[in-house]
Amino acid sequence: MRVLVTGLSTFWGGRLAQTLEAREDVEVIVGLDTKEPRVPLERTEFVRADSSYSILQRIVKATQVDTILHTHLIVDSTRVSGRTLHEINVIGTMNLLAAAGMPGSPVRKVIVKSSGLIYGASSHDPYFFREDAHRLVSPRTNVERSLVEVESFLRDFASDNPHISVNLLRFANVLGDHLDSPFSQALRLAVVPEILGFDPRLQFVHEADVVGALMYATGHDVPGVFNVAGDGNIPWSEVCKIVGKRRIPLPPILTNFAAEPLRMLGIVNLPPEMLDLLRFGRGLDNRRYKKAGFRYRYSTAGTIEAFAQGIRLKRTVGTNSPAYRYEREVEDFFRHSPAVARRE
Amino acid sequence: MEREGEQEIEAAQHAERNGATDIAFTPPAELVPVPFTGNQNGRPEASPARFDSPRRSDVDRWGRSEKTRSIVRSIYEPLYKHWFRVEWEGFENLPKEGGALLVANHAGAIPSDAPAIMHGIERDLGRPVYGLAEYLFRRMPVVGTMWSRVGGVAANPDNAYRLLKDDKELVLVFPEGAKGTGKLYKDRYQLARFGRGGFVEIAMRAGVPIIPIAVVGAEESMPIIWKNKPLARLTGIPYFPITANMLALGPLLGAVGYFPSKFKIRVLPPIYFSDEPDEERYSRSRVMDATESVRTEIQDALYDMLRTRKSVWFG
Secondary structure: OEEEEEOOOOHHHHHHHHHHHOOOOOOEEEEEEOOOOOOOOOOOEEEEOOOOHHHHHHHHHHHOOOEEEEOOOOOOOOOOOHHHHHHHHHHHHHHHHHHHOOOOOOOOEEEEEEEHHHHOOOOOOOOOEOOOOOOOOOOOOHHHHHHHHHHHHHHHHHHHOOOOEEEEEEEOEEEOOOOOOHHHHHHHOOEEEEEOOOOOEEOEEEHHHHHHHHHHHHHOOOOEEEEEOOOOOEEHHHHHHHHOOEEEEEOOOOHHHHHHHHHHOOOOOOOHHHHHHHHHOOOEOOHHHHHOOOOOOEOHHHHHHHHHHHHHHHHHHOOOOOOOOOOHHHHHHHHHOOOOOOOO | OHHHHHHHHHHHHHHHHOOOOOOOOOOOOOOOOOOOOEOOOOOEOOOOOOEOOOOOOOEOOOOOEHHHHHHHHHHHHHHHHHHOOOEEEOHHHOOOOOOEEEEEOOOOOOOOHHHHHHHHHHHHHOOOEEEEEOOHHHHOOOHHHHHHHOOEEEOOHHHHHHHHHHOOOEEEEOOOOHHHHOOEHHHOOOOOOOOOOHHHHHHHHHOOOEEEEEEEOHHHHOOEEEEOHHHHHHHOOOOOEEEHHHHHHOOOHHHHOOOOOOOEEEEOOOEOOOOOOOOOOOOHHHHHHHHHHHHHHHHHHHHHHHHHOOOOOOO
């Protein structure tokens, strides 16, 4: 198996490359990003490239990858500007799919990490979205709009390229010791925001299960669209209780306006899609991927408990693990120098 | 199931495209262990055991909390027993297990029938009842959360289907909706249109019986004399009622105080459908016929009960 991972320097790209390296049936791992990797990697080849079509086409042709793991979709709108978000999500995916579908392309499988954000969150929602549910309220935020576009590219791509297996995974909100997201940020605060009078039920998936779900799609033939979310759902008040935090209410009207000072002071990022979640919550029906054979390690309750334990541990021992820095020459030396003794 | 059907077709098409013979969503015969994530240093994590955790509250996946519900029941019990003096008939028609869709008539400016039905069944049958209601509730702070904790669920077809089919619960629905509770006193016990028959279709899909319920008394507990359209538009609620209670008890107490009308609830024999569950589509005329017959049964039962009622207050 020859794998191309997009977004190597993002949390997920790095995680996946590390996991892929441990697998013996993966011969080649090529990682693509505009920034340097942030985690140590043994044999992944890093290519610093923007996501323009001509470069991608050359990379795909030259490396003869058969599997593409597209993790470089930004679902946290607080991270980048609206314009960059559009460039990365929409234009990046468009070019990637065009390169994967070019005549004579070696690609046989495309796996995309999307998000439950695509369903939105409104009062008219079913309590559990199935994969084929159509959202009733049109997307209001940049990140939701871009995901809707990305998924429509993917549908076209799947029908234009019947020989390529396309797997689209939509993840619930992720929690874990290492991932930084608006939810994990909020839950690490001294007091956690809520919306007065609302106690929505939320679903979480553990970062290990996210990697597990993507790896499962890599190792098995499971084309289609799948929700990935831990079993069960839990009210926000109980989530805060498990993590051991008090809540501070935001007003139920003009919530976005009231959240602005918090954002400006840099206390917490409360993107509009998170405020919708704190009002209405969202549930994903996770049965289809289970039926396809995937086994979760964490339920929603387990995810939150594990996250809470991580916070407690950090409170005691701190976060002084040495930071990794990518050095091109060192990495090149280990991978390609004749001086390095290789097994085989 | 319409959507389920689509999925299968999609899957089959995909399998065809791939030249595969089996359906794409069947699990592989042997599950290859997937190495789970390495930690920050690339070392695999130790235990592959399943990580679950006991809950801190008893809020179920529909938002209902049995603890909250039992507190509400103990507050409501005196009202149920001494104010409305609720009397049941045909209680044995309610199933002790399995999903069933309870369909009732709806009345009172702030409907007093839903709490009475839910209270009676939960107390005497010992089964939770989930009440389907307007999306509007979900948008209301505090009220919406409370409503959810006592067993209210947004009336979304997917929710109803899953409650009935997968969770095998009792689900209460008022197909008249706001048309029922918003009707004027002069139209009392005249059933409004039963929606578009969505509730029948859900029962057919889920393969559960419909149990019609006729309620007498709710109409007189809070009768609407007049409705104010501009105020309804302004507040965004379906209707803004001026009730007899407000005239008698003043605008504040009258907005929440019910008259002590005598409640009689008759549970009719369950209606089973011969249709196969999870069909892709159910014939419109079949659904409308069944809808109309449920409506007629409840209407007839209401007339029958009203014929023998001697007093609004004493039954």
